[in-house]
Amino acid sequence: MKKIINNPHDVVPEMIDGMVRSYPQIVNLINNTYAVVRSDQESMKGKVGVISGGGSGHEPTHAGFVGKGMLSAAVAGQVFTSPTPDQIYEAIKAVDQGNGVFMIVKNYSGDVMNFDMAKDLADADGIKVKSIVVDDDIAVENSLYTQGRRGVAGTLFMHKCIGAAADQGASLDELESLAKEILPHINTIAVALSAATVPEVGKPGFTLAEDEIEFGVGIHSEPGYKKEKMMSSKELVSELIGKLDNSLHLESNKQYAMLVNGMGATPLMEQFIFTKDTLDKLGEKNITPAFMKVGNLMTSIDMAGISLTLFELADKKWLDYLNYPVKTIAWS
Amino acid sequence: MINVTKAQEWLKIFAQKIDENADKLSQLDEPIGDADHGNNMNRGMQAVVESFDKENDPDLSTVFRDTAMALISKVGGASGPLYGTAFLEMSKKAKETSDLGELLQTALEGIEKRGNSKPGQKTLIDVWDPVVKAVKNNSLDEKTIDAAVESTKSMLATIGRASYLGDRSIGHIDPGAASSGVLFKSMIEAGIK
Numbered sequence A: 001m002k003k004i005i006n007n008p009h010d011v012v013p014e015m016i017d018g019m020v021r022s023y024p025q026i027v028n029l030i031n032n033t034y035a036v037v038r039s040d041q042e043s044m045k046g047k048v049g050v051i052s053g054g055g056s057g058h059e060p061t062h063a064g065f066v067g068k069g070m071l072s073a074a075v076a077g078q079v080f081t082s083p084t085p086d087q088i089y090e091a092i093k094a095v096d097q098g099n100g101v102f103m104i105v106k107n108y109s110g111d112v113m114n115f116d117m118a119k120d121l122a123d124a125d126g127i128k129v130k131s132i133v134v135d136d137d138i139a140v141e142n143s144l145y146t147q148g149r150r151g152v153a154g155t156l157f158m159h160k161c162i163g164a165a166a167d168q169g170a171s172l173d174e175l176e177s178l179a180k181e182i183l184p185h186i187n188t189i190a191v192a193l194s195a196a197t198v199p200e201v202g203k204p205g206f207t208l209a210e211d212e213i214e215f216g217v218g219i220h221s222e223p224g225y226k227k228e229k230m231m232s233s234k235e236l237v238s239e240l241i242g243k244l245d246n247s248l249h250l251e252s253n254k255q256y257a258m259l260v261n262g263m264g265a266t267p268l269m270e271q272f273i274f275t276k277d278t279l280d281k282l283g284e285k286n287i288t289p290a291f292m293k294v295g296n297l298m299t300s301i302d303m304a305g306i307s308l309t310l311f312e313l314a315d316k317k318w319l320d321y322l323n324y325p326v327k328t329i330a331w332s
Numbered sequence B: 001m002i003n004v005t006k007a008q009e010w011l012k013i014f015a016q017k018i019d020e021n022a023d024k025l026s027q028l029d030e031p032i033g034d035a036d037h038g039n040n041m042n043r044g045m046q047a048v049v050e051s052f053d054k055e056n057d058p059d060l061s062t063v064f065r066d067t068a069m070a071l072i073s074k075v076g077g078a079s080g081p082l083y084g085t086a087f088l089e090m091s092k093k094a095k096e097t098s099d100l101g102e103l104l105q106t107a108l109e110g111i112e113k114r115g116n117s118k119p120g121q122k123t124l125i126d127v128w129d130p131v132v133k134a135v136k137n138n139s140l141d142e143k144t145i146d147a148a149v150e151s152t153k154s155m156l157a158t159i160g161r162a163s164y165l166g167d168r169s170i171g172h173i174d175p176g177a178a179s180s181g182v183l184f185k186s187m188i189e190a191g192i193k
Helices: A008-022 A085-095 A109-124 A155-167 A172-185 A233-248 A268-284 A316-323 B004-029 B037-054 B060-074 B079-093 B100-115 B125-136 B142-151 B161-169 B175-189
Strands: A027-029 A035-038 A049-056 A073-079 A101-106 A129-134 A186-194 A212-215 A226-229 A256-262 A291-295 A304-312
Touching (some): A035 A085, A049 A085, A049 A109, A049 A155, A085 A109, A101 A109, A101 A155, A109 A129, A109 B079, A109 B100, A129 A155, A129 A172, A155 A172, A155 A304, A172 A186, A186 A233, A212 A233, A233 A304, A256 A268, A268 A291, B004 B060, B004 B175, B037 B060, B037 B175, B060 B079, B079 B175, B100 B125, B125 B142
Parallel strands (some): A101 A129
Antiparallel strands (some): A212 A226
């Protein structure tokens, strides 16, 4: 393992420390936690707080999306491990303005349980908390043996829409209805070329042969739905768009937002080639996305690979939310 | 029946055994999870033992509450909230009763609710469920515990991260079931029945 770190045990606090000292005008550390909160607290007055979080290793998710117009705070757990309820609760307290707090949680059992416990702690203290569990990964949807789909890169569209609506003064109940309406329209599918190395483990989470790839992996290198020989960008796009088409039923009279997400070790050069091929493929169906984003946004440390998210914009307002101005480290 | 001294002795023995078995528990976690269950539990149980030194003359409810809070804040993952919920529920129940069967029953119900899970899904519940029944029948022994832990080996995981492996989860003991086995053996060793 070759990484620019000190002690593997210290990667999370040292990363957060570096981040808040790099962008003090955008985020501050919440004392005694690995959670960050918006620096411009005045502009949160009277609004519902929006928080998210999860294991570290997905940078710039989640702290990179904290700021005016998006998240009010984000909580980081250990690498690939959910944050603990006491930390989440500190973030809830830091952003509550008396109108409640909305939590955006990814569908992983540890995340769901820890955020639930934090909600219980807040309930006991009279803070109103509601949440949505995002499950956008269609790779495992047909399996009989899972607790549903995982929450992956499409979660960022949820952060963006809910954050924009909250900044415009939506109530806690309105945010909950909006999140429920949006959720089924966000679908993601991924392909991995190599696995991530967790610093404390010191070796890759799985091995693929030099010429092998795995379709449908999650953001912690969890297994996908099939292994294949390496193929061209065009062929990768065909496979992934095929899966998304099965699930979302792509049609030229509908509007879509698209997110091409690098998993950490895939260069932007490859991401833009993949994006070009995706736009060509969608073009065959007479679809031009109304909103696009390309980059390393929901990473998996140093995993090589890419995920493709399509978000069917069933309501015109959703596109406005995506275009709503924000001030964060990583979404511009 | 259980009292403060016995409860603390139980949890201290558990902490000691978790420390000795941390690597083994993490190895169990490697094929079906992310190989950190032993280390996570060890971090939590060291904090539990430290919490005992901070209280003067605690009651049973306080001992369980401190245990829950230490586990919740230090373990993380899915094990933190599951074990944390168990002890939090026992803390509430300990205000009315010190009957072991009733305390463990309420803990089990808390785990099932928190994890949205039931017996047969290859989790720690597959140890807690038969142990609670045995405690109520006054028939708990080490054999019952070992058999319960072993029973998870042939099960298919249908919940939690191991469930993403489908059939590949079969043939491995569930790490949470294994640590729960250690918890209940420690209970017997502390003379609690």
